Amino acid sequence: MHMADALLSVPVGVTFLGISGAAAGYASSRLKKDFDEEKTVPLMGVAGAFVFALQMVNFAVPATGSSGHFAGGFLLALLLGRHASFLVMSSVLLVQALFFADGGLLALGCNIFNLAFIPSYIVYPLFKNIIDKNEGKIAIWSGAFLSLILGAVMVSIQTGISGVAELPFTNMLLLMLGIHLLISIFEGIITVGSYMFIKRYSLQTEINSERRKLKPYFGIFSVSLIIAATVSLFASSKPDGLEWSVFKIMGGASEPDSLTGRFHNLLGALQDKIAILPDYSFTDGSGQWGTSVSGIIGAIIVIILASSLGYIIRKANKN
Amino acid sequence: MSHHYIETNELEYTYPDGTKALEDVNLYISHGESVAILGSNGAGKSTLIKHLNGTILPMKGSVNIGGTPVTKKTLKTIRATVGLVFQNTDNQLFMPSVFENVAFSPRNIGIVGDELQRVVEESLEKVDALGLIDKHPFKLSGGEKRKVCIASVIASNPEILVLDEPTAEIDPKGIGDLVSILRQFSHTKIISSHNLKFSRAVCSRGVVMQEGRIIFDGELDEILSSDKLLAAAGLKEDY
Amino acid sequence: MKTAQERLQHLTAFEELAESTFPLNLVSPVVKIIVAVVFVVLTISVDKYDIIHSLLLTSFTCFLIAIAPLKVTSVLKMLLYLSPFVLLLVIFNPLYDKSIIGIAGYQVYGGYVSAFTTVLKFINTTTVSVLIVSSTKFNHIASSLRFFRMPKFLVIQFMVMYRFIFIFLYDIIQSLQAVKARSFQGAKFSWRNMKAIVSTFFVKSVLRGEEVYNAMLSRGFEIKNFKMDNRPKAGDVFFGFCSLVYIFIMRFI
Numbered sequence: 001m002h003m004a005d006a007l008l009s010v011p012v013g014v015t016f017l018g019i020s021g022a023a024a025g026y027a028s029s030r031l032k033k034d035f036d037e038e039k040t041v042p043l044m045g046v047a048g049a050f051v052f053a054l055q056m057v058n059f060a061v062p063a064t065g066s067s068g069h070f071a072g073g074f075l076l077a078l079l080l081g082r083h084a085s086f087l088v089m090s091s092v093l094l095v096q097a098l099f100f101a102d103g104g105l106l107a108l109g110c111n112i113f114n115l116a117f118i119p120s121y122i123v124y125p126l127f128k129n130i131i132d133k134n135e136g137k138i139a140i141w142s143g144a145f146l147s148l149i150l151g152a153v154m155v156s157i158q159t160g161i162s163g164v165a166e167l168p169f170t171n172m173l174l175l176m177l178g179i180h181l182l183i184s185i186f187e188g189i190i191t192v193g194s195y196m197f198i199k200r201y202s203l204q205t206e207i208n209s210e211r212r213k214l215k216p217y218f219g220i221f222s223v224s225l226i227i228a229a230t231v232s233l234f235a236s237s238k239p240d241g242l243e244w245s246v247f248k249i250m251g252g253a254s255e256p257d258s259l260t261g262r263f264h265n266l267l268g269a270l271q272d273k274i275a276i277l278p279d280y281s282f283t284d285g286s287g288q289w290g291t292s293v294s295g296i297i298g299a300i301i302v303i304i305l306a307s308s309l310g311y312i313i314r315k316a317n318k319n
Numbered sequence: 320m321s322h323h324y325i326e327t328n329e330l331e332y333t334y335p336d337g338t339k340a341l342e343d344v345n346l347y348i349s350h351g352e353s354v355a356i357l358g359s360n361g362a363g364k365s366t367l368i369k370h371l372n373g374t375i376l377p378m379k380g381s382v383n384i385g386g387t388p389v390t391k392k393t394l395k396t397i398r399a400t401v402g403l404v405f406q407n408t409d410n411q412l413f414m415p416s417v418f419e420n421v422a423f424s425p426r427n428i429g430i431v432g433d434e435l436q437r438v439v440e441e442s443l444e445k446v447d448a449l450g451l452i453d454k455h456p457f458k459l460s461g462g463e464k465r466k467v468c469i470a471s472v473i474a475s476n477p478e479i480l481v482l483d484e485p486t487a488e489i490d491p492k493g494i495g496d497l498v499s500i501l502r503q504f505s506h507t508k509i510i511s512s513h514n515l516k517f518s519r520a521v522c523s524r525g526v527v528m529q530e531g532r533i534i535f536d537g538e539l540d541e542i543l544s545s546d547k548l549l550a551a552a553g554l555k556e557d558y
Numbered sequence: 559m560k561t562a563q564e565r566l567q568h569l570t571a572f573e574e575l576a577e578s579t580f581p582l583n584l585v586s587p588v589v590k591i592i593v594a595v596v597f598v599v600l601t602i603s604v605d606k607y608d609i610i611h612s613l614l615l616t617s618f619t620c621f622l623i624a625i626a627p628l629k630v631t632s633v634l635k636m637l638l639y640l641s642p643f644v645l646l647l648v649i650f651n652p653l654y655d656k657s658i659i660g661i662a663g664y665q666v667y668g669g670y671v672s673a674f675t676t677v678l679k680f681i682n683t684t685t686v687s688v689l690i691v692s693s694t695k696f697n698h699i700a701s702s703l704r705f706f707r708m709p710k711f712l713v714i715q716f717m718v719m720y721r722f723i724f725i726f727l728y729d730i731i732q733s734l735q736a737v738k739a740r741s742f743q744g745a746k747f748s749w750r751n752m753k754a755i756v757s758t759f760f761v762k763s764v765l766r767g768e769e770v771y772n773a774m775l776s777r778g779f780e781i782k783n784f785k786m787d788n789r790p791k792a793g794d795v796f797f798g799f800c801s802l803v804y805i806f807i808m809r810f811i
Contacts, residue, residue, distance in 0.1 A: 004643060013602065043764065045718030046719075049725070092719075101636060104598065165651065166650060299611075299637075303620050312626050317625075319582075405772070405773055427779060
């Protein structure tokens with residue numbers, strides 16, 4: 001469920017890091033405006049540890065023989081409001097990335113987007129008004145369900161655009177959705193149950209103080225965007241993988257007209273203009289060079305040398 | 320501060336859910352005294368105790384430690400003077416090793432390195448728990464946890480030591496150890512407890528609370544010889 | 559899926575490792591993080607058919623393994639545990655990528671090559687980040703976050719959360735034992751149980767959380783206390799500079 005670095009390309013990773021970072025800045029400034037630091041900080045800490053601890057308890061997904069675990073993004077949004085829940089979920093993901101390598105550093109941006117941004121800023125506003133009105137169980141369930149499903153879709157998109165895994169987009173999407181369908185159903189059920197239970201006990205701390213009606217426009221816009229991206233990748237997926245490899249080996253003889261190709265070309269053009277990102281070779285066909293025998297042997301020798309150096313340093317340090 | 324005394328004036332507190340916990344509490348404790356706070360559950364003991372280091376701030380009235388009123392601004396100095404050992408040991412042993420727990424407080428004052436090591440070892444020695452220094456708190460017994468909690472609090476050298484129900488979760492031998500440890504301390508001591516024998520062994524003065532008010536403040540022996548007071552303190556073993 | 563017990567032990571192990579005195583532990587955390595990020599970005603940027611650069615970068619990983627407190631066997635165990643997701647997606651590469659690449663005179667399907675490099679990338683990025691974290695004390699990680707301009711209250715929240723995690727994991731282990739004793743269902747839980755566990759746990763947690771936070775405050779925990787001397791010393795700059803130069807060379811040679 002958590003994206004790994006190796007499946008991403010640098011532009012995708014950096015883009016999402018940027019989006020997540022900007023969102024975090026936004027959330028922080030909005031939160032700082034009217035919060036009681038003494039009360040909110042420990043509450044956020046508790047909520048984060050709570051979600052973290054919960055994600056460990058796994059449940060059997062019947063009839064598949066596999067197990068899933070609770071994510072909690074939407075529940076957090078219900079309990080803490082969207083800014084706090086976004087930040088809390090991001091912290092949890094940070095801990096997982098740092099200490100459990102569950103999702104890499106580059107992939108952190110994607111994971112934050114998929115598991116924190118989507119439930120807090122896209123799905124939650126869509127449902128908030130409905131939930132506030134009559135605490136509809138179906139609304140809550142749908143929110144949690146949708147958050148996870150969209151997350152799975154985004155994972156497929158991010159992997160697809162990156163072009164590292166050759167699995168065609170359609171297959172990948174179906175695979176992700178298949179895995180997450182049942183998990184999402186349970187996520188919804190658990191979210192509903194927990195929310196109802198917690199409300200009944202109505203904790204003394206004033207948790208979610210968002211009274212205003214949230215305009216769902218951003219949510220609707222984002223969901224439409226995601227659907228559009230999915231559809232276009234879907235439509236061009238058949239020739240995608242093969243086309244891309246051909247393009248690379250030929251060294252750019254024919255421009256691919258898949259979304260991936262266009263995305264990369266767009267970034268290539270941007271890069272030329274801005275020249276911020278290092279010049280890495282995703283458009284230049286270094287295929288031949290990257291596989292010569294001497295090169296490979298040389299690389300292995302370097303590995304041995306580096307390891308020995310490290311070992312020597314370690315021994316020296318002990319004395 | 321010249322002499323450390325604890326003073327509460329017309330202290331009142333009501334919890335957010337409406338429970339009135341303290342009403343017109345007036346207390347005066349001088350330097351070096353050992354006072355037992357007695358009362359049945361819900362009488363207000365914990366609430367009063369939490370006022371003494373500013374964990375709860377008074378709604379009406381005031382709390383003064385050595386002449387300094389307890390307010391949001393003075394919390395730092397107050398907490399350096401008043402060391403509070405809460406009731407639940409697990410909630411205070413939040414660091415992964417005994418050493419780290421005891422070191423938490425002196426670290427926050429700025430003590431590091433060799434001196435930190437010395438301070439931690441000394442504190443643990445005072446509670447007779449030096450052997451536990453590298454252990455995980457999860458693996459300790461109730462009595463050991465209590466000792467480590469106390470060590471964690473005295474590590475920053477407070478003048479006043481406040482303990483909330485220190486004998487919970489400890490067996491009789493453990494309580495005996497606790498008594499000898501506390502007797503050695505020269506701090507001003509304020510201890511809330513249900514345990515009569517323990518209170519008598521460590522304190523000479525007793526304050527009985529009932530429904531948020533102080534109904535008796537005087538010699539502990541007097542309380543022990545009065546059935547009525549014992550019943551009010553929730554200490555009459557009537558079964 | 560790791561159990562709560564395993565996670566608790568894992569975190570505890572990391573704390574202990576961070577206290578040890580391996581060479582990597584001595585480097586400033588800020589420098590380490592910068593090196594890690596640069597490494598990850600450059601590793602990922604390697605073209606998927608480029609075996610040589612992937613291998614060259616692996617040499618840096620090996621170097622780090624030697625000077626970091628984490629044992630090679632532990633690293634391998636972690637990698638094994640984390641690999642399924644990556645392997646699942648990459649295993650299809652040979653099927654879908656039938657372009658022909660020449661290696662050592664042989665014709666190989668591109669899919670195999672890209673699968674290999676991707677796995678290498680995975681090994682490299684994961685290992686390096688884990689090694690860096692295992693050699694850094696948590697407080698230092700937190701203050702590096704502050705160094706990188708994370709808002710103060712967020713860093714505090716992060717630290718508080720980290721402490722709570724230990725407590726809650728322990729709590730959950732005990733609750734699970736209690737539930738198991740009464741549910742006669744074996745190791746896996748039904749979602750009915752989950753619902754009850756989740757909500758009771760949250761309520762208890764908030765109350766507990768306040769208590770722990772109060773205990774922390776009572777012992778002098780303060781926001782401004784966690785300033786760290788983040789000015790890198792000569793040794794740190796040397797390490798950082800050499801590492802970065804090395805990585806860049808490996809990447810672009």
